[in-house]
Amino acid sequence: MTRFHRRSTFLGLGVLLLAASTALLFAFSAGESFTLLDSEPSALSTAGRLAPAPRLTNGFKNLDPKYKRASYGARLRSFIIGGTWLIPERQVAPLPAVAPNVPALRANGHEATVTWIGHSTLLVQLDGVNFLTDPAWSDRVGPFGGLVGVSRYTPPPVPLEQLPPIDFVVISHDHYDHLDEPTVLRLARHFNPRFVVPLGLKAWLADRGITNAVELDWGESTTIRGLTITCAAAQHGSGRTLLDQGHRLWASWVVAGSKRFYFAGDTGYYRHFQDIGAALGPFDLAALPIGSYTPREIAHSVHISPEEALQAWVDLRATQFLGIHWGTYMLARERYDEPPQRLAAEVERRGFDPKVIWTPKPGQTIHW
Secondary structure, three states, rough: HHHHHHHHHHHHHHHHHHHHHHHHHHHOOOOOOOOOOOOOOOOOOOOEEEEEOOOOOOEOOOOOOOOOOOOOHHHHHHHHHHHHOOOOOOOOOOOOOOOOHHHHHHHOOOOOEEEEEOOOEEEEEOOOOOEEEEOOOOEEHHHHHHHOOOEEEEOOOOHHHHOOOOEEOOOOOOOOOOOOOOHHHHHHHHHHOOOEEEOOOOHHHOOOOOOOOOEEEOOEEEEOOEEEEEEOOOOOOOOOOOOEEEEEEEEEEEOOOOEEEEEOOOOOOHHHHHHHHHHHEEEEEEEEOOOOOOOOOOOOOOOOOHHHHHHHHHHOOOEEEEOOOOOOOOOOOOOHHHHHHHHHHHHHHOOOOOHEEEEEEEEOOOOO
């Protein structure tokens, strides 16, 4: 074997090892609904307010005492026999998108609107304030600035720099598809918004030169331009490497002004939805994930299904439903178009009004 061939072989093995390591990180960072018993821990404190997140020695844990992630063996087996990170995805296609009316969004000073950018990224306008949820504009999300990771198959419907001025950004947790470092850095340079994050992420941002940030525990609030932003519970996890799993908090968010908005981030199903609805609801709009729920063996505890998302919407006492976390990145086994189909079937089965259930096209703006 020539020196050139040896180098090529080593380079190829290195790339494969890097890709495999990234795939394992996504698989190991992933987690059926549980019977809700009155004796189970609640997200509410004895005073009826949201309780702080339960602590471990070096991080945080979920409320559900029955919570248990899939075993390492199950996650490794799932990765080896059918991981979507090394095997080209066979069931995706770009979603049909619409070009958002950017001039109208820029001129909007009072109407409550929400525009789906893709995955868990929303541009929300409320009382003349513009904010983003879990912004991700990258073609690939993963370590090393997206050098490796999961690919995007539905592009963003609008360039980041064309957005109206962004006042603040809420981040639900530190997984790569929700905390996209290249996007965060672009936002900081272009808009300098306030970043509102769960405990542990303020230091992560500061390490990257972003100091306009506030971090909150579950039950804590901050106010920006007249809107009250409250950190609330979620059932999920965190970690950007195999060594920092659970070290930073994960959360959902409530934004309240003349209307009330709920953003679930990533979450499994648990009674925290009922508690949040009781403490901070009712909500005018709840944005809930409906995708990346397969394989259930490893996803059931940390990703709600479309059917569970509808039950969470009921628990939250929300008027309108917005389905997110689907149709954008190669993260799950289900067909890219299955989540809205299952959602529509469950809406019909339960007799809900389909006019208040939204699964918008990327770029579509909804008035809520």
